[in-house]
Amino acid sequence: MSSTLTLVQALDEATQDLGRAGIGEARREARLLAAHVLEVTPEAVFREPGIRLRKEQAVSFRACVVERAARRPMAQILGRREFRSLSFRVTGETLDPRPDSETLIEAVLNTVPDRAAPLRILDLGTGTGCLLLALLHEFPDARGVGVDVSVDTLEVARDNAKALGLAGRSDFCAGDWGNGLGETFHVIISNPPYIPSAGIAALEPEVTRYEPRLALDGGQDGLACYRALLADIPRLLEPSGGLFVEVGIDQAESVGWLCVSHGLTVTGTARDLAGITRCVMARRRNGSKGTDRKQLLHRKKTWNAPPARLVCC
Ligand SMILES: C[S@@+](CC[C@H](N)C(=O)[O-])C[C@H]1O[C@@H](n2cnc3c(N)ncnc32)[C@H](O)[C@@H]1O
Secondary structure (H helix, E strand, O other), X not given: OEEEEEHHHHHHHHHHHHHHOOOOOHHHHHHHXXXXXXXXOHHHHHOOOOOEEEHHHXXXXXHHHHHHHXXXXXXXXXXXXXXXXXXXXXXXXXXXXXXXXXXXXXXXXXXXXXXXXXXXXEEEOOOOOHHHXXXXXXXXXXXXXXXXXXXXXXXXXXXXXHHOOOHHHEEEEEOOOOOXXXXXXEEEEEOOOOEOHHHHHHOOHHHHHHOOHHHOEOXXXXXXXXXXXXXXXXXXXXXXXXXXEEXXXXXXXXXXXXXXXXXXXXXEEEEOOOOOEEEEEEEEOOOOOOOOHHHHHOXXXXXXXXXXXXXOO
């Protein structure tokens, strides 16, 4: 049964509601929601603006608009998010993959020149699995393990692996960072929670109301998860392997120091598209454990060096 509402009227109403709720690109978002409900591409929404919505379409469009006006993230309403041109299922239990995190993938690609390398990859705090699965997509002979303390995210990551045809090369397991893992890896990648606890309340409503605190909260100074996960890295990293961790604004130097104090050498950093240092790269320091005083003294020289090439053996 048709409703009395045409598509363009529904879009106009939605744009007003979303605008009133403080959403910046209200028209674009209304169009995305309409495309979702009508099961067409966003471009197709404007082809027939005069069509009348069927009753169930009008009801479900309104429900989406109400959710979005309450600042539920678009990715959670659509149930999906693109990351490196791959489509990932997203739920209320997973962090919505961010474009900034693509910096880590670029950093690995720049460091490992051989796409046919049979890498073993570890992703600590895997969430949707976006980092591990994007890398497995780039390295067709690689295999990987994704670890998360949240069992709900692991289900989503496994679904994503299946949907992307990568289930045969990926394992997802519950764990507390690298605790309990026995094998070693050529690439260890991680985007841990790094927002200082007191700063979470000041983030946008989409994040504070709807994203899992477990994926955000980095403790008092934002660095608690780096301290916890770095402890196992020298044991889990191949001698020629590389660690790639995402960092928040202004955290690169502190995280670099933490790497050094956990027996690693910082090999470089990488910036995101906004010019913010987003990724710290490190490798095992040969033969020594604990703080390398020489490296602390000459850190600038070391950190500004181009990333060392990683060879898979
Ligand atoms: C910032 S999110 C990153 C998710 C995903 N890798 C991404 O880049 O979109 C951090 C993830 O770490 C997980 N996490 C938090 N504490 C953990 C722990 N102790 N051990 C393993 N994973 C943990 C959270 O559940 C969350 O999925």
